[in-house]
Amino acid sequence: MKRLAGLPLEVVYTNAARKELLQLKKSDGDVLQKAIETLAITGVGDIKPLKARSGVFRIRSGQTRAIFFVVQRDQVLTIIRVFYRQEGYRTKGRSRRS
Numbered sequence: 001m002k003r004l005a006g007l008p009l010e011v012v013y014t015n016a017a018r019k020e021l022l023q024l025k026k027s028d029g030d031v032l033q034k035a036i037e038t039l040a041i042t043g044v045g046d047i048k049p050l051k052a053r054s055g056v057f058r059i060r061s062g063q064t065r066a067i068f069f070v071v072q073r074d075q076v077l078t079i080i081r082v083f084y085r086q087e088g089y090r091t092k093g094r095s096r097r098s
Contacts, residue, residue, distance in 0.1 A: 004043040009070060009077040011040045017066070020082040028064050032082065035061035036068075040077050056080075 013021065021029050039045035039059055046060040056069045067081040 004039065004045075004047070004070065004077075007041065007043045009040040009075050011036055011077050011079065013079045017079040017082050021079075024064060024082065024084070028062065028084075029082075032059075032061045032064040032066060035059055036066060036077070036079065060085075 021032070024032070035045055036059060039047065047057050048060075050056045050058060050067070056067060059066050059068065063085045065083055065085060066079050068077055068079045070077050
């Protein structure tokens with residue numbers, strides 16, 4: 001578990017992330033949203049910086065993941081992508097193993 005600084009944060013979802021969240025099973029989506037809310041309020045969560053993109057992180061909750069970044073000046077946590085772990089961190093429609 002890692003911790004974010006500069007709290008509390010407002011959570012904002014991009015349109016794409018909101019659509020992806022609605023495609024998850026309801027129970028999985030609820031658990032992920034709870035983890036995101038906890039992160040925004042307390043700063044505690046299973047987060048990790050992404051190596052390929054500076055300033056972008058992922059939060060893990062069970063088999064679901066969310067990719068996000070934080071704008072400290074505005075105190076906003078923006079969710080860019082939501083997906084199941086099995087989908088991997090695909091780019092341009094391909095997995096990294098291809």
